[in-house]
Amino acid sequence: MAANPHFWLAERFGSYYSRAEPPTLPRLERREFGFGGWERKIEFRHLSFSSPMKLAETLAKDKPLYVSASSAYYEFPEARPMARKNWMGADLVFDLDAPSDKCASGRAATCSPFTCPDCIHKVRENMIRLVEDFLLADFGLSRQELQISFSGSRGFHVRAYKKELEPLGRDERREIVDYIEGSGLTVEQMMVQEPIAGHPNMYKLSGPTPSMGGYAGKFAKRIIHMAEDPITAVSISSKLKKKENAEKFIAGVKAGRWSDVPITHAQEVFKQLFDSLKLSVSNTVDTDVNVTFDTTKILRMPDTIHGGSGLLAKTIPMGVDLASYEPMEKALAFSMDKKETVKATQAIPSVELGGRTFDAIEKDKTVELPQAYAVYLVCKKAAVPA
Numbered sequence: 037m038a039a040n041p042h043f044w045l046a047e048r049f050g051s052y053y054s055r056a057e058p059p060t061l062p063r064l065e066r067r068e069f070g071f072g073g074w075e076r077k078i079e080f081r082h083l084s085f086s087s088p089m090k091l092a093e094t095l096a097k098d099k100p101l102y103v104s105a106s107s108a109y110y111e112f113p114e115a116r117p118m119a120r121k122n123w124m125g126a127d128l129v130f131d132l133d134a135p136s137d138k139c140a141s142g143r144a145a146t147c148s149p150f151t152c153p154d155c156i157h158k159v160r161e162n163m164i165r166l167v168e169d170f171l172l173a174d175f176g177l178s179r180q181e182l183q184i185s186f187s188g189s190r191g192f193h194v195r196a197y198k199k200e201l202e203p204l205g206r207d208e209r210r211e212i213v214d215y216i217e218g219s220g221l222t223v224e225q226m227m228v229q230e231p232i233a234g235h236p237n238m239y240k241l242s243g244p245t246p247s248m249g250g251y252a253g254k255f256a257k258r259i260i261h262m263a264e265d266p267i268t269a270v271s272i273s274s275k276l277k278k279k280e281n282a283e284k285f286i287a288g289v290k291a292g293r294w295s296d297v298p299i300t301h302a303q304e305v306f307k308q309l310f311d312s313l314k315l316s317v318s319n320t321v322d323t324d325v326n327v328t329f330d331t332t333k334i335l336r337m338p339d340t341i342h343g344g345s346g347l348l349a350k351t352i353p354m355g356v357d358l359a360s361y362e363p364m365e366k367a368l369a370f371s372m373d374k375k376e377t378v379k380a381t382q383a384i385p386s387v388e389l390g391g392r393t394f395d396a397i398e399k400d401k402t403v404e405l406p407q408a409y410a411v412y413l414v415c416k417k418a419a420v421p422a
C-alpha cells in the first residue's frame with residue numbers, strides 16, 4: 037500500500053534534519069518558534085530552544101513540515117499570551133514574494149503552485165534593488181549586517197541585524213516600508229513641464245538628476261541605465277534606438293533637462309516608468325500579516341525545509357553574486373541522484389528544478405523521479421507516493 041503523503045514527507049524531512057548542520061539565527065534562545073504540518077503551516081507556536089543543537093534534535097524527532105521563528109527577541113519566548121513574553125526588540129525583516137495570482141513569464145495567467153524561472157528572476161531583481169538601492173545605499177547597512185535567504189517558495193527574505201533597528205516599533209517600521217515603496221510619491225512632484233513659446237504641442241521638461249537623494253535620484257539613475265541599453269531604451273522612446281539620440285538624452289537627464297530629445301507623450305511615459313520603479317515590500321494579498329511592521333510575526337526559519345516545496349529556505353552565502361543566484365537549483369534539501377516513485381494526482385507542467393528541466397507529466401501517471409523533484413511534487417499536493 038502506498039504511504040500516506042504526510043508521513044512519507046515527515047520521514048524524509050526527519051532524515052534530512054538528523055544529518056544537516058543545525059539551522060541557526062542570532063540569539064536563537066530569545067526567539068519564539070512555531071511548527072507546522074500537512075494541514076497548517078503553523079500548528080504550534082510559543083516554542084523556544086536553548087541552542088541550535090536543541091532545535092536540530094527536535095526537528096529530527098518531531099519532523100515538522102514547516103519551521104518558523106520570530107524576528108522578535110523576548111525575555112520569555114515561551115510565555116503566553118504574547119504580552120507576557122516581554123518583547124525586547126526585533127530584527128528589521130522584509131518578505132518579497134512573486135504574486136501567486138500572476139506569472140512574470142506572460143505565458144500563463146499564473147504558474148502557482150509551481151514557480152517558473154521568470155517569476156523567481158523578477159522577485160530576485162526586486163530583492164537586489166531593496167538591498168542595494170535602499171538597505172546598503174540609503175540606510176547605510178553593510179552586506180555583513182544582512183542575511184538574505186530564499187523563502188523556500190516564491191520569494192526571498194531579507195533580515196537586517198543592527199542594534200539601532202531593534203527597538204523600532206510598528207509605526208516606525210511602517211514608515212520605512214512607506215519610504216521604500218515611495219508611498220504617495222508621484223512623477224508630477226519631481227518634474228516640471230513648461231510650454232515652449234510658439235510651439236503649442238511642445239514642452240520643456242525639467243526633472244531630477246542622478247546625484248539627487250531619495251526616489252528622485254533613483255528614478256534619474258534608472259532612466260539613464262535604461263537609455264544606455266538599446267534593448268531597454270525603446271521602452272522610453274523608439275528615438276533612443278539611435279546612439280546619438282540616446283547619448284543626447286542621457287546627457288540632458290544628467291543635467292536635469294529631460295526634453296533634450298523630445299519624447300512623444302513624455303509625461304505619461306515617465307509616469308509609467310516611475311510607477312514600475314516603485315518597489316512593493318508589503319504583502320498586498322494579506323496586508324494584515326506584513327512581516328516588516330508586525331513585530332510579533334513568525335516567519336520561515338532560514339535553512340529549514342519549506343513544506344510547500346521541499347526546498348530549503350537557504351541563506352545565500354556571503355560573497356555569492358545575488359544577480360545570478362538560482363534558488364531552484366541551489367536550495368535543495370534532497371538528492372537529485374536518489375530516485376523515488378510517485379503518482380501524479382493532477383496534470384503537472386514542465387518544471388525546472390535542481391538544474392534540470394522536467395517534462396510535463398500526465399494526471400494518474402506513475403513515474404520514477406529524482407528524490408528532490410518527487411518531494412517537491414508531493415509537497416505541492418500534485419503527486420502522492422506510489
Ligand SMILES: [Zn+2]
Nearest residue numbers: 139147152155
Ligand atoms: Zn511564473
